[in-house]
Amino acid sequence: xxxxxxxxxxxxxxxxxxxxxxxxxxxxxxxxxxxxxxxxxxxxxxxxxxxxxxxxxxxxxxxxxxxxxxxxxxxxxxxxxxxxxxxxxxxxxxxxxxxxxxxxxxxxxxxxxxx
Amino acid sequence: xxxxxxxxxxxxxxxxxxxxxxxxxxxxxxxxxxxxxxxxxxxxxxxxxxxxxxxxxxxxxxxxxxxxxxxxxxxxxxxxxxxxxxxxxxxxxxxxxxxxxxxxxxxxxxxxxxxxxxxxx
Numbered sequence: 624x625x626x627x628x629x630x631x632x633x634x635x636x637x638x639x640x641x642x643x644x645x646x647x648x649x650x651x652x653x654x655x656x657x658x659x660x661x662x663x664x665x666x667x668x669x670x671x672x673x674x675x676x677x678x679x680x681x682x683x684x685x686x687x688x689x690x691x692x693x694x695x696x697x698x699x700x701x702x703x704x705x706x707x708x709x710x711x712x713x714x715x716x717x718x719x720x721x722x723x724x725x726x727x728x729x730x731x732x733x734x735x736x737x738x
Numbered sequence: 739x740x741x742x743x744x745x746x747x748x749x750x751x752x753x754x755x756x757x758x759x760x761x762x763x764x765x766x767x768x769x770x771x772x773x774x775x776x777x778x779x780x781x782x783x784x785x786x787x788x789x790x791x792x793x794x795x796x797x798x799x800x801x802x803x804x805x806x807x808x809x810x811x812x813x814x815x816x817x818x819x820x821x822x823x824x825x826x827x828x829x830x831x832x833x834x835x836x837x838x839x840x841x842x843x844x845x846x847x848x849x850x851x852x853x854x855x856x857x858x859x
């Protein structure tokens with residue numbers, strides 16, 4: 624069965640410092656992994672996705688994530704945080720396999736950015 | 739705006755009442771999904787449609803819940819005899835649905851609407 628675990632429920636950084644949001648996954652086959660961001664009162668927006676091509680995936684707004692099979696991790700990073708990055712971030716695995724491809728979300732990491 | 743839209747954005751109702759939500763997917767997207775998100779949790783899958791056919795329902799979708807997509811375009815989600823535990827954000831998403839096979843499924847991107855926040859008093 625597929626699952627994701629977001630290791631931190633809340634991360635706080637200062638503006639201009641690096642961001643690291645951690646995610647571990649469990650999958651019985653080579654997974655597709657996504658990061659979505661949710662700003663207050665707005666829908667979920669796709670940041671980036673990994674689908675078994677390059678292990679380092681670049682997304683929007685300067686975010687990137689690296690797929691590490693040996694560590695079953697898909698951590699999200701950004702070199703320099705901006706105030707507008709404050710939001711909730713979800714690590715997601717696609718439940719493909721023999722079933723329909725619906726998404727399994729982690730519980731989310733709330734990112735706070737201090738001025 | 740060509741994104742996924744949902745209506746209403748907010749709904750307050752009394753326990754026992756029926757409510758209906760609407761989702762308009764991105765034009766020509768064949769697949770449409772409903773999710774529920776409770777406070778402090780990630781969204782959980784409820785059901786999905788391929789065109790007008792409802793192909794999967796989660797165990798979360800009790801008998802009081804029904805979803806339709808009559809013409810393969812917009813979809814409605816109805817909750818009958820609402821309970822306080824139904825209070826949540828209901829999210830709709832759509833995808834192209836053009837891929838076939840396991841790997842195509844896994845690579846699809848779902849695009850989400852802003853959600854309908856339901857409060858049952």
